Amino acid sequence: MPDIKHFDPDTALETVVRLFWRQGATSTGIQDVVTATGLNRSSLYATFGGKQDLYRAALRRYVERHSQPAFRRLAADERGLPALTDFFAALIEARCTGEYARWGCMVANAHTGAESSDPEIRSLLDQHHQQLRDAMHTALVTAEAHGQVGPDTDLGAAADLLALLAYGVNLRSRAGADARTLSRSVTAALSSIGGRAAP
Amino acid sequence: MPDIKHFDPDTALETVVRLFWRQGATSTGIQDVVTATGLNRSSLYATFGGKQDLYRAALRRYVERHSQPAFRRLAADERGLPALTDFFAALIEARCTGEYARWGCMVANAHTGAESSDPEIRSLLDQHHQQLRDAMHTALVTAEAHGQVGPDTDLGAAADLLALLAYGVNLRSRAGADARTLSRSVTAALSSIGGRAAP
DNA sequence: CTCATCTCGGAACGACCGTTCCAAGATAGC
DNA sequence: GCTATCTTGGAACGGTCGTTCCGAGATGAG
Known part of the structure; x- marks a missing residue:
């Protein structure tokens, strides 16, 4: 057998996810990817193909590693409304604090970019939305x-309403929306679904 | 007096608004602007400055000509909940049908772009959100x-909740969300604010 | 050790980016 | 008509874009 890869494609792709997630596809150059991952153009193209392929792979990975686990957790939670409360609380915390603060959701971000004209990306956006909505529905x-x-x-x-609300949270968090205000809006939505006032 | 402009800056800026609105800032090149407006680089730079200035001017114009009139109409509407129903109905129709279908909202789109790192743009986003929220509040x-x-x-x-919902509608409409589904979500939100069931 | 085969480093490609510059053209006052 | 002053057309700038290509390096099978 010939030579083997001197790097871990999975680790590299995770780095690429963060790049595209934070800056978007059009604002991220191949040079940025080369610099961030440490590997060179040859290995990059040989492993992932061109930039569009790379973005597709990154978005897929984001959905698998970030979105779907959260959706599954929500759908599997047997508590009902508290599951939704926790889902949104975790969402807001992730969007407003820590490493990914003000990055928004990579899928939500993809809605506005030129990348969404790609049919495969468009399909991913629709799948993501459907899965989010379904998880919400299951919890309800x-x-x-x-x-x-x-x-x-x-x-x-x-x-559907809660799914749209999540997109709103994701979008506004990129502009630095206040976590407290976001929480208040979510509480209003959930308490309007439940009986009436909070317990 | 010397020579005078051979074009109408206002008309040109409106063309630029549509360009940035549809494609975003990073995906729109100066060449696109030159082609779409019909005027050349010299006139462009002499009149509007560089690309960032041009985008700022376009976003300002969008807010003034599209967002604020709708906000004012909503806030001035004396009917209460029906005003909100009409606001969202008009929003969804504008986002899903006609000339601007699937363009989303230029301000919402700006949240995800690299353009939002510009402090002046960021300020515009916050102002826009505040105005939207205030109009919602007045109607409520x-x-x-x-x-x-x-x-x-x-x-x-x-x-706050309704404002976030509007951002969700704007975002999802770019991916071709179904107008009927969007309407249903909005109806659910508004009827939960009102007494209980729909009249 | 040798060789076939894949990976890696990095130069190089043409195309396009936003911007600048200057000569030619147009205009209003004299 | 002449001139000063601004606009206009279009070439040209250096830089960056995504992508390709090739020689050098590394590896495992024989």
Whole structure:
């Protein structure tokens, strides 16, 4: 067998994810990738293909490693409304503090870029949205089974609403929106779904 | 007096707005602007300055000509909840059909771009958000005065929530979100603010 | 050790980026 | 008509873009 790769493609891709996540596709040059990952153009192109392929792989990885785990956690949570409360609390904390503060959501960010004209990217955005909505819906069904949902509530519409709210949080967090204000909005949405006032 | 401009800067800027609105700042080259406006680089730079100045001017114009009129209409509407219903209906129609379909909101789009690192742009984003939120709040106060708002409703939190919802609509509309689905989400939000079921 | 085969380093490519510059053209006052 | 002053057309700038290519280096099989 010939020579073997001198780097870990998985580690490199994670670095690329952070680059595209923070700066977007158009603002990130191949030179940035080369500098950040430490590997050179040859290895980059041989391993991942061109820039568009690289962005696609990065977005896929983001969804798998960041979005879907959160969705699964939400859908599997048996508590109902508290699961939704925790989901949004974790979202807001991740968006406003720590390493990824003010980076927003890479998928939400992708909505506005030129990258979204790529059919494969567009498909990823739609899948992501569907999965988010479905997780919301599952949590709401659980909540209803626990008698935590007010009467005459359309769970489907409520799931769509909460999904859109998440996009709003993601977007505004990039402009440095206050975590407290975001939390207050989320609380208002969730308490309007539940009976009436907070316990 | 010397020579006078052979074009209308206002018309040209409107063309530039549509360019930046649809494609974003980084994906739009000066050559695109030259081609779309029909005027040449010299006139462009002499009139508007560099690309960043041009984008700033375009975003300012967008807010003045598109956002603020809608905000003022909403805040001045004396009907309360129906004003909010109409606001969102008009928003969704503008985002999903007609000339600007799938363009989203230029201000929302600006949240994800590299352009938002510019302090002046950042300030514009915050102003825009504040104005949107305030218009929502004014409409909600009017609604409460008309007895259209359920008890124990935090109007401030509700205004924040509706503003975030608008950003969600703007973002998802760029990916081709279904107008019907968006409307359903908005209806759910508004009817949860009002008494309970729809009339 | 030798060789075939893949990886790595880095130069180089043409295209496009935003911006500048200057000569030619147009205009209003004299 | 002449001139001063601004606009206009378009070439040209250095820099960066994504991508390609090739020689050198590394590795495992025989």
